[in-house]
Amino acid sequence: MSWLDDLRKPKTGQPSNREFFYSHDRLANQYFAVIRLTWYLEGKVCAVTESSIAIYDKDVVSEFTSILNNALKLGADASVVCIEEAQALGIYEK
Numbered sequence: 001m002s003w004l005d006d007l008r009k010p011k012t013g014q015p016s017n018r019e020f021f022y023s024h025d026r027l028a029n030q031y032f033a034v035i036r037l038t039w040y041l042e043g044k045v046c047a048v049t050e051s052s053i054a055i056y057d058k059d060v061v062s063e064f065t066s067i068l069n070n071a072l073k074l075g076a077d078a079s080v081v082c083i084e085e086a087q088a089l090g091i092y093e094k
Helices: 004-008 060-073
Strands: 020-024 031-041 044-054 077-082
Touching: 031 060, 044 060, 060 077
Parallel strands: 020 077
Antiparallel strands: 031 044, 031 077
């Protein structure tokens, strides 16, 4: 079971079809991951944000899961490019 399973279940007032895309790939400039989030207001896109996590950050995996956890709880769609395999981060395809 993935830590994302509970987060993808819609809560009251949240969009029911959140999207999550994960790509395992190399990144330039010593990055661990790049996370792009699409935010919605009243069913329409209201913002797109992007965060990068440096590989030399002390708690890189904790930072990664914290960003995704919070975003998915709040109803954002997420797209990730990461140098780590998804399964190593507790992400499994359904």
